[in-house]
Amino acid sequence: MLVENITDLVIFVAVIKVGNLSAAGRELGFSSAVVSKRLQRLEEQLGVRLLNRSTRKLCVTEEGLRYHDYCVRVLAELEEAETLITSGHSQPKGTLRVTVPAAFGRLHIAPLVPEFLRRFPELRLSLHLSDSKVDIIEEGYDVAVRIGDMKDSNLVARHLGIDRRKVVATPAYLRKFGTPNTPDDLAYHNVLLFANPAPLDHWQFIDPEGAPCSVKVTGNFETNNCDALRAAIYADAGIALRPVWDVWQDLKAGTLQVLLPEHTHPSFKIQAVYPSRRHLSQKVRVFIDLLCESFGDTPYWDVTT
Template sequence: MDGLEGLPVFVRAAREGSFSGAARALGLTPSAVSKQIGRLEDQLSVRLFNRTTRRLSLTEEGAAFFERASRILADLEDAAAAVSSHRSVVRGRLRVTLPTAFGILHLLPVLPQFLARHPELTVEIDLNDRFVNMIEEGFDLALRVGDLEDSSLIGRRLAANRRVMAAAPAYLAAHPEPKRPEDLKHHNCLVYTYRAQRYDWHLVDEEGQEHTITVGGNLETNNPMMLHGAALDGLGIVLSPLWLIGPDIKAGRLQCVLPDYHWPDSAIQAVYPPGRYLSARVRSFVDFLVEQFAE
């Protein structure tokens, strides 16, 4: 098939969501981008984009082609690096998606160290608390906090993820401290809306016995950092991971509630699509994360 020079233009336009954005990223004019996309569509005999005056989106065929084209370009970059005289140099663009709070609190402080090791690598970070389909949206790597639901992906464990309940001393001074899980029904519990069955708190005691309590409160949000801040302000009881609230518990700004109970343990994982070869970009970043976060 001739004319595959349009592949990088197509992939960039899909990621940017516009021809003008792709043109800026590639140093081309919007008309040049449009022509290359048009040529590619003619060769494939299929429409890759839905075009309106306000929006550019992939067609169903375009989305399927984008997934494969992204992998092809990544494999080409890795092949070029493998035969280059600078094999140890990691180049290109690495697209990573991860939860907002974890990214700000734990990845941001160490990211400069990784970028200093690989000055020819560009890392694009997507902070997002919703579930991201990394293959459909063209990400090389995802950091997932919790169990790996998509069995088609490969996960490498970075650290344990334990979630506990906590509240500010001021809240506990003003309300009877819970002595058993059922007491949570009488408290203002702060609800995380991105959790499935958001009102059901599944707790495990020291003997492994599970308890499910339906809770409620006057604050619900999809942002764990807002719940964290509300708990610090004495608004109520939060169920949150130790990587987020652990320092405040240690400092006494928050106090564990029902310390003999916790959410069933899971893991923090680096997740990437399966493939015959793992790209140098992904491999170097995963190795760095293991180095930073392994217990």
């Protein structure tokens, strides 16, 4: 038995998203009475209760949760089918929701926004900068930029670059406190730690012979904010382990110096990821294409270091 009206599914998904009938109605342009009637019709047709209603709140039943997941996928497939048919005849339209790590987004994604909007004037871009790893399917994002191993098998990834790390400090700090010659020498230095969420106080190295080692580092400052860490570095407060994409201009200018250059660090993938679907939506495709075009096979931050 098929649902008589696809709008019923849209209403049901909207109610789950916003949590009440009135707000869902306002979002979709229906009265709360119409929303209630459509939900009742959907439940009668399915023969199950999807929502438990009270005067204060709505509670989704177990059947409702399962049905909601299917509805989200069905509606996404319908949207993509429409996009697939019309993509050869029109510009991408609608809202593209993107989430990226805060510092990487500020440095490398935000500068591309004007060109992206110029090329695709019928798109609205919602760009979320956060170091919290969100569930892009659950929270409704179309695409995310991720740094690190991808553990979610429900996502498709496209390579953007490599996240390489360097130990750095200002020349002024090194003149005052000396330059470490081995990873073990870091024990005699103040190390500025990035915390996301816990302080990254065990630094991994690979020596010139290819042997791995781990060194515990300590210091008087930790933060989960890249700008705050940068400020501490430039206050000559200590040594830090930073991604090349964050400090490539500083290294090129000589305002930061690479330490222990003969020791490398484990690198991580930088990827654009999106929900696994049979057809990649046009708006996601053009966004990822622009990133790949801008970064190239070897991103500009790697070329200059």
